[in-house]
Amino acid sequence: MNKITNFIRSFGWPRIIITLFLLSLFIIAPFVGVKVSTSLSDTIVRFGMNGIMVLAMVPMIHSGCGLNFGLPLGIIAGLLGGTLAIEFNFVGPVSFLMAIIFATPFALILGWGYGKLLNRVKGGEMMIATYVGFSSVAFMCIMWLLLPYRHPTMVWGYAGKGLRTTISTEGYYWGVLSDFLKFRIGENFLFPTGMILFFAFIALLVWAFFHTKRGTAMTAVGSNRVFARASGIDIDKVRTLSVMMSTWLGAIGILVYQQSFGFIQLYMGPFFMALPAISAILIGGASVNKATIMNVVVGTFLFQGILTMTPSVMNSMIHTDMSEVIRIVVSNGMILYALTRKSEASR
Amino acid sequence: MKERLKESGKEKFLHILEKNSVPILFTVISLIGIPLSGYSLSYLGQEIVVRIARNSFLIIALLVPIMAGMGLNFGMTLGAMAGQIGLIFMADWGIVGIPGIILAMIISTPISAFLGWLCGKILNMAKGREMVTSYIIGFFINGVYQLIVLYGMGSVIPIKNQALILPRGYGIRNTVNLISIRKVLDNLLALRIGTISIPVATLIIIGLLCLFIVWFRKTKLGQDMRAVGQDMEVSRAAGIRVEHTRIVSVIISTILAGYGMILYLQNIGTLNTYNSHMQIGMFSIAALLVGGATVNRASIGNVFLGVTLFHLMFIVSPTAGKNLIGEAQLGEYFRVFVSYGVITLALILYEMRKRRDVERSGRLLAQQQKSEEV
Numbered sequence: 135m136n137k138i139t140n141f142i143r144s145f146g147w148p149r150i151i152i153t154l155f156l157l158s159l160f161i162i163a164p165f166v167g168v169k170v171s172t173s174l175s176d177t178i179v180r181f182g183m184n185g186i187m188v189l190a191m192v193p194m195i196h197s198g199c200g201l202n203f204g205l206p207l208g209i210i211a212g213l214l215g216g217t218l219a220i221e222f223n224f225v226g227p228v229s230f231l232m233a234i235i236f237a238t239p240f241a242l243i244l245g246w247g248y249g250k251l252l253n254r255v256k257g258g259e260m261m262i263a264t265y266v267g268f269s270s271v272a273f274m275c276i277m278w279l280l281l282p283y284r285h286p287t288m289v290w291g292y293a294g295k296g297l298r299t300t301i302s303t304e305g306y307y308w309g310v311l312s313d314f315l316k317f318r319i320g321e322n323f324l325f326p327t328g329m330i331l332f333f334a335f336i337a338l339l340v341w342a343f344f345h346t347k348r349g350t351a352m353t354a355v356g357s358n359r360v361f362a363r364a365s366g367i368d369i370d371k372v373r374t375l376s377v378m379m380s381t382w383l384g385a386i387g388i389l390v391y392q393q394s395f396g397f398i399q400l401y402m403g404p405f406f407m408a409l410p411a412i413s414a415i416l417i418g419g420a421s422v423n424k425a426t427i428m429n430v431v432v433g434t435f436l437f438q439g440i441l442t443m444t445p446s447v448m449n450s451m452i453h454t455d456m457s458e459v460i461r462i463v464v465s466n467g468m469i470l471y472a473l474t475r476k477s478e479a480s481r
Numbered sequence: 482m483k484e485r486l487k488e489s490g491k492e493k494f495l496h497i498l499e500k501n502s503v504p505i506l507f508t509v510i511s512l513i514g515i516p517l518s519g520y521s522l523s524y525l526g527q528e529i530v531v532r533i534a535r536n537s538f539l540i541i542a543l544l545v546p547i548m549a550g551m552g553l554n555f556g557m558t559l560g561a562m563a564g565q566i567g568l569i570f571m572a573d574w575g576i577v578g579i580p581g582i583i584l585a586m587i588i589s590t591p592i593s594a595f596l597g598w599l600c601g602k603i604l605n606m607a608k609g610r611e612m613v614t615s616y617i618i619g620f621f622i623n624g625v626y627q628l629i630v631l632y633g634m635g636s637v638i639p640i641k642n643q644a645l646i647l648p649r650g651y652g653i654r655n656t657v658n659l660i661s662i663r664k665v666l667d668n669l670l671a672l673r674i675g676t677i678s679i680p681v682a683t684l685i686i687i688g689l690l691c692l693f694i695v696w697f698r699k700t701k702l703g704q705d706m707r708a709v710g711q712d713m714e715v716s717r718a719a720g721i722r723v724e725h726t727r728i729v730s731v732i733i734s735t736i737l738a739g740y741g742m743i744l745y746l747q748n749i750g751t752l753n754t755y756n757s758h759m760q761i762g763m764f765s766i767a768a769l770l771v772g773g774a775t776v777n778r779a780s781i782g783n784v785f786l787g788v789t790l791f792h793l794m795f796i797v798s799p800t801a802g803k804n805l806i807g808e809a810q811l812g813e814y815f816r817v818f819v820s821y822g823v824i825t826l827a828l829i830l831y832e833m834r835k836r837r838d839v840e841r842s843g844r845l846l847a848q849q850q851k852s853e854e855v
Contacts, residue, residue, distance in 0.1 A: 258612075
């Protein structure tokens with residue numbers, strides 16, 4: 135009995151409720167005519183799409199900068215990379231590689247500036263991160279209209295200048311990762327091997343980083359700032375590094391998302407994109423100042439599972455599409471739960 | 482031989498400039514934008530008067546939590562939602578005019594009180610992170626609001642007036658026509674000065690609210706709130722029930738936001754069921770910050786200055802953008818950017834100033850001690 139209560143306390147009631155909810159959806163699915171194989175396949179695809187953006191939360195949580203509400207900044211760097219890759223007419227896998235190469239300097243510069251800003255406002259990072267994210271999306275809205283892009287698939291047809299709201303990646307880097315080594319089981323289950331392998335690769339890089347000297351220093355800064363300073367670690371430098379990493383991961387994350395989704399969404403697209411990633415990692419068990427890769431994997435899977443399963447199952451069951459409302463309640467409820475905790479993360 | 486510790490006159494001037502940087506910046510933007518947009522002064526004057534009457538109540542609702550040290554109450558959307566629910570029932574029961582508005586206010590009060598209590602309780606669990614938390618609470622309760630209004634109403638909650646219901650049979654429509662109460666309060670005592678029509682009744686109500694706030698500050702509860710806002714631990718030691726006072730401040734703010742939303746909507750005349758409340762929070766906070774308020778100090782003067790400057794910028798930007806660069810869309814985006822940018826700037830300045838004030842008072846104290854040693 136004690137073991138069970140200990141497990142419940144460490145796992146946390148909200149996570150248990152969400153896991154049970156997801157399991158019940160999977161169990162009900164075949165009874166209402168929703169194929170489990172398709173749903174599982176969809177969940178895995180969405181897991182791959184969002185995984186790296188959730189991973190982007192980890193460095194900043196480790197260094198004590200809180201939840202990265204300013205993920206849109208990294209997403210913007212990724213958008214710049216993607217649009218530049220298309221502008222210069224790169225196709226296929228090379229296109230994806232060039233997008234990463236173009237996005238990286240933007241991500242590093244934006245991350246550096248953003249990190250310096252957060253260092254000046256220690257203690258109030260989360261709120262400022264949110265509004266920096268919003269302001270930069272709004273600012274880029276102006277920029278997307280003005281920047282000198284010329285490629286015919288990207289600009290408005292009539293005037294010939296100013297980018298469109300959504301740009302298709304078909305023919306460029308759509309499916310580059312997902313289609314790599316993909317395999318089918320039966321008729322409905324499609325496994326996007328390339329995307330999952332890429333996620334595993336990046337996750338491995340992040341995990342390896344946190345086992346280096348720099349990485350351990352970052353964790354120290356987040357756990358106990360005074361101890362870290364006493365050990366001779368330059369706190370501001372480490373925090374800036376974590377923000378730069380987080381922004382770069384955000385850029386990579388949105389590129390992976392786009393290659394699977396098939397579209398680049400500009401203007402107000404990235405506006406609210408931080409919230410799903412934040413909910414996902416919190417559902418996975420992270421807290422405001424502790425997060426592991428396991429949290430990322432579990433959280434993204436649970437969150438995307440709910441997002442995939444709820445519409446199809448609920449629709450077939452009670453013939454109402456409540457998915458949007460449930461998504462809002464679940465994701466924001468999770469964030470609220472995490473914000474009101476004082477304790478560390480679990481697992 | 483005591484040295485007089487004092488900052489030089491120049492330092493003092495720079496300090497004042499920095500403290501009021503946001504309103505000054507906005508005045509400059511407006512001064513550039515107005516001639517660019519080509520609007521006449523009388524048109525702008527009328528617009529500003531209308532907007533002051535429309536928005537001030539909501540913004541004044543933000544003053545109470547700032548007094549109590551809870552920062553910017555992004556949770557005012559909860560009050561806005563309660564006000565909207567009140568209006569939906571009013572529209573359903575077909576009550577028109579001033580009695581309709583009063584009915585909506587009466588319905589919204591218990592809902593606002595409950596939501597405010599809930600919000601306050603959650604905020605007490607997240608001390609130090611009130612602003613982010615109230616921001617997320619706004620989204621969360623929006624989900625619950627949608628659950629009630631989009632699914633509950635018409636099915637579980639009986640709605641008589643079929644015109645309000647979506648074609649599928651339940652759930653309120655995206656827009657609810659409020660023609661029955663449109664401008665009733667504004668036109669009650671409308672005064673014309675030249676070409677400008679002034680909604681005197683609404684302004685009287687706003688004036689009464691200002692008096693209420695001034696009086697409230699002097700009551701015991703108001704003093705308790707200010708003490709809690711200054712320092713929670715000291716107030717607790719002085720015997721003030723800190724958590725209770727914080728919750729009360731949020732409840733008052735939410736109830737006032739509910740009334741403010743009803744006043745806002747009676748001016749506009751249409752209820753945008755699923756969108757109005759989310760935007761209103763952001764715009765009200767931006768306006769307050771533009772008026773020179775900070776996260777821990779705001780006055781009634783900030784409210785009116787803020788409404789004027791913020792809405793001037795709002796009206797002027799699209800046309801100014803079009804005339805300047807040739808794209809009207811640019812002006813729209815510029816407006817959004819400036820709204821978010823001003824909140825970002827205010828939040829950054831607040832955090833930096835918090836740090837700098839501690840450093841500054843420490844430095845002055847050290848100077849004083851040094852001069853006393855001599």
